[in-house]
Amino acid sequence: MxxxxxxxxxxxxxxxxxxxxELAAGHAGLQAVVRGAAVLTGGAAGLTDDRRHLSVxxxxxxxxxPGAPDPGWLSTPxxxxxxxxxxxxxxxxMVDAVVLERAAALARTVLERTRPLPGxxxxxxxxxxxxxxxxxxxxxxxxxRRAAAHALGLAPTAPARAVVFAGGELRVLPAHExxxxxxxxxxxxxxxxxxxxxxxxxxxxRALRLTAEDTPGDPGPRVVHAEQAQALLLLAGTVxxxxxxxxxxxxLERAAAxxxxxxxxxxxxxxxxxxxxxATDLAVHHSTLAERLATAQRLLGWDLHEPSGxxxxxxxxxxxxxxxxxx
Amino acid sequence: MTTTSSGTSVPVxxxxxxxxxxxxxxxxxxxxxxxxxxxxxxxxxxxxxxxPPSDADLARGGAFSVAERSVPGAAGDPDxxxxxxxxxxxxxxxxxxxxxxxxxxxxxxxxxxxxxALDWAQELQLVVVSVEYxxxxxxxxxxxxxxxxxxxxxxxxxxxELGVDPARLVVAGASAGGGLSAGVALMARDRGGPAxxxxxxxYPMLDDRNDSPSAVQMGDTGTWGRTANDTGWTALxxxxxxxxxxxxxxxxxxxxxxxxxxxAFVDVASAENFREEDVAYATxxxxxxxxxxxxxxxxxxHGFDTFAPETVIAKEARAARLRWLRRLLAD
Numbered sequence: 001m002x003x004x005x006x007x008x009x010x011x012x013x014x015x016x017x018x019x020x021x022e023l024a025a026g027h028a029g030l031q032a033v034v035r036g037a038a039v040l041t042g043g044a045a046g047l048t049d050d051r052r053h054l055s056v057x058x059x060x061x062x063x064x065x066p067g068a069p070d071p072g073w074l075s076t077p078x079x080x081x082x083x084x085x086x087x088x089x090x091x092x093x094m095v096d097a098v099v100l101e102r103a104a105a106l107a108r109t110v111l112e113r114t115r116p117l118p119g120x121x122x123x124x125x126x127x128x129x130x131x132x133x134x135x136x137x138x139x140x141x142x143x144x145r146r147a148a149a150h151a152l153g154l155a156p157t158a159p160a161r162a163v164v165f166a167g168g169e170l171r172v173l174p175a176h177e178x179x180x181x182x183x184x185x186x187x188x189x190x191x192x193x194x195x196x197x198x199x200x201x202x203x204x205x206r207a208l209r210l211t212a213e214d215t216p217g218d219p220g221p222r223v224v225h226a227e228q229a230q231a232l233l234l235l236a237g238t239v240x241x242x243x244x245x246x247x248x249x250x251x252l253e254r255a256a257a258x259x260x261x262x263x264x265x266x267x268x269x270x271x272x273x274x275x276x277x278x279a280t281d282l283a284v285h286h287s288t289l290a291e292r293l294a295t296a297q298r299l300l301g302w303d304l305h306e307p308s309g310x311x312x313x314x315x316x317x318x319x320x321x322x323x324x325x326x327x
Numbered sequence: 328m329t330t331t332s333s334g335t336s337v338p339v340x341x342x343x344x345x346x347x348x349x350x351x352x353x354x355x356x357x358x359x360x361x362x363x364x365x366x367x368x369x370x371x372x373x374x375x376x377x378x379p380p381s382d383a384d385l386a387r388g389g390a391f392s393v394a395e396r397s398v399p400g401a402a403g404d405p406d407x408x409x410x411x412x413x414x415x416x417x418x419x420x421x422x423x424x425x426x427x428x429x430x431x432x433x434x435x436x437x438x439x440x441x442x443x444a445l446d447w448a449q450e451l452q453l454v455v456v457s458v459e460y461x462x463x464x465x466x467x468x469x470x471x472x473x474x475x476x477x478x479x480x481x482x483x484x485x486x487x488e489l490g491v492d493p494a495r496l497v498v499a500g501a502s503a504g505g506g507l508s509a510g511v512a513l514m515a516r517d518r519g520g521p522a523x524x525x526x527x528x529x530y531p532m533l534d535d536r537n538d539s540p541s542a543v544q545m546g547d548t549g550t551w552g553r554t555a556n557d558t559g560w561t562a563l564x565x566x567x568x569x570x571x572x573x574x575x576x577x578x579x580x581x582x583x584x585x586x587x588x589x590x591a592f593v594d595v596a597s598a599e600n601f602r603e604e605d606v607a608y609a610t611x612x613x614x615x616x617x618x619x620x621x622x623x624x625x626x627x628x629h630g631f632d633t634f635a636p637e638t639v640i641a642k643e644a645r646a647a648r649l650r651w652l653r654r655l656l657a658d
Binding site: 019 | 344345346347348350351352353354355356357636637638639641642
């Protein structure tokens with residue numbers, strides 16, 4: 001491109017901006033960013049990142065070769081532990097300054113997108129509340145939502161999902177990334193385009209209401225994936241703690257009050273494939289389980305040996321959670 | 328969605344996206360205007376940063392001897408100037424690249440683009456002969472291609488004097504030079520010589536009709552858009568452009584018979600006007616029973632490797648040409 005030779009300084013600076021804008025639009029990788037810095041300044045350029053244990057160096061002709069920075073060269077920090085350098089000493093020409101600024105900004109974005117560090121960005125600690133608000137807001141402009149998703153470390157074309165934790169913390173993650181509940185109840189939204197994150201968030205919030213603490217008083221799954229509970233999400237959209245409980249839920253609460261083992265036993269029975277495995281899950285003898293179920297049937301008022309009775313119990317347990325978990 | 332004007336109704340979508348680095352280079356260059364005939368004199372003054380190489384550039388520190396020769400043109404035509412670069416370290420006859428420069432039939436000279444041919448020559452020990460053909464519109468068809476052919480004939484006839492092994496003579500060129508290379512390969516076949524070991528066609532300009540699906544799809548994006556292509560072909564062919572009577576020596580896509588041609592290397596970019604005509608030419612060479620190697624570089628614009636030589640796809644495109652030559656000319 002021979003830009004430095006081609007243009008007076010101000011024009012070259014403008015072209016540098018265009019160059020890195022195009023690289024950003026094309027989701028170019030780190031090599032391309034460093035190569036751009038080298039080509040546009042007519043000298044070798046490099047980037048080292050101690051935290052990510054990576055080093056990239058590109059000569060002015062675009063060829064890659066290893067190398068480390070010299071303290072005397074022009075350089076700029078990319079982020080904590082990472083530095084971008086040009087293999088020339090000062091004073092910086094205008095083109096050097098613009099290249100350093102633009103290349104470092106783009107390199108930071110690329111690193112966060114392609115090599116997120118554990119405990120940073122999407123992978124760990126709290127994400128920025130303001131960005132999350134935009135990305136999950138169906139009323140926000142789609143361009144603004146895309147930009148917010150990008151700032152949160154999401155690739156524009158890769159599927160993503162929203163995740164809501166008990167207590168209200170929200171997070172957006174690439175679809176392939178595992179959800180770490182960190183000891184909390186979690187509702188996991190369906191994966192889809194970043195533009196659909198508001199819908200994923202709404203589903204994640206409903207899914208969270210289907211979760212339980214997994215304790216004797218609140219048995220049930222700590223993590224619920226919206227994709228796997230679609231019919232129950234419809235129920236979650238209707239039933240709130242303020243809704244009057246149906247008679248089956250009243251009966252369930254009455255039974256729960258009668259024995260400390262009641263809810264755990266009933267949950268085991270509707271979630272385990274067989275009575276025998278339910279007994280194993282509860283660590284009781286199967287004859288003990290049979291006795292407990294006889295008591296439960298009497299208190300509930302319906303037969304738990306029939307599939308329809310099992311389903312009725314399952315839905316009563318779900319409804320109980322929806323009455324307990326705020327909308 | 329639009330369809331081509333040729334009535335074949337091939338539906339085309341938007342232009343394929345440019346490779347990010349290639350797009351960045353294009354943006355940094357500030358883009359290219361559609362080249363209309365009035366811009367030809369302006370462009371002939373040369374682009375800053377694209378000055379032709381000096382004799383010292385060509386000599387490469389003594390690796391090559393550089394000479395200009397004036398040789399007979401076709402009957403009734405003026406002499407043709409040739410640039411001859413010979414590797415200094417050889418004593419036995421070596422292969423040769425006969426280089427035909429690009430420039431849309433209207434621009435450039437025999438030093439344009441010759442540095443890439445010198446790269447091959449330096450790597451493989453070759454002589455480079457580059458021809459200064461007359462340009463359109465001042466010299467319409469068949470002047471330019473006849474100049475190229477006359478220089479080729481002279482080169483083959485003077486192979487011994489040039490230290491060239493006549494069995495290893497390859498014609499090569501980019502863009503218009505690729506089209507002219509394909510044209511002289513057809514002439515050499517039809518006129519009984521010179522024998523060619525290969526034709527290296529770099530995104531060649533082959534079809535004056537300028538209405539392929541890729542021509543329609545790409546429009547005036549990139550560097551050499553549909554308007555520029557119309558300018559070049561009209562300069563060469565005048566009113567005949569796109570009509571029924573265009574010679575295959577001017578527009579090799581018009582050739583009905585592509586049998587009996589030397590092995591071909593064809594490359595082109597996916598995001599350029601010439602994509603369809605170049606892919607079709609390679610396909611037709613195979614259909615005719617010939618040998619051809621085709622590369623389509625994703626997301627390049629026309630001439631991406633000369634305008635953005637530092638990019639990954641430019642390096643790969645250039646490496647592929649060298650590898651083909653190395654295989655072709657291996658002893």
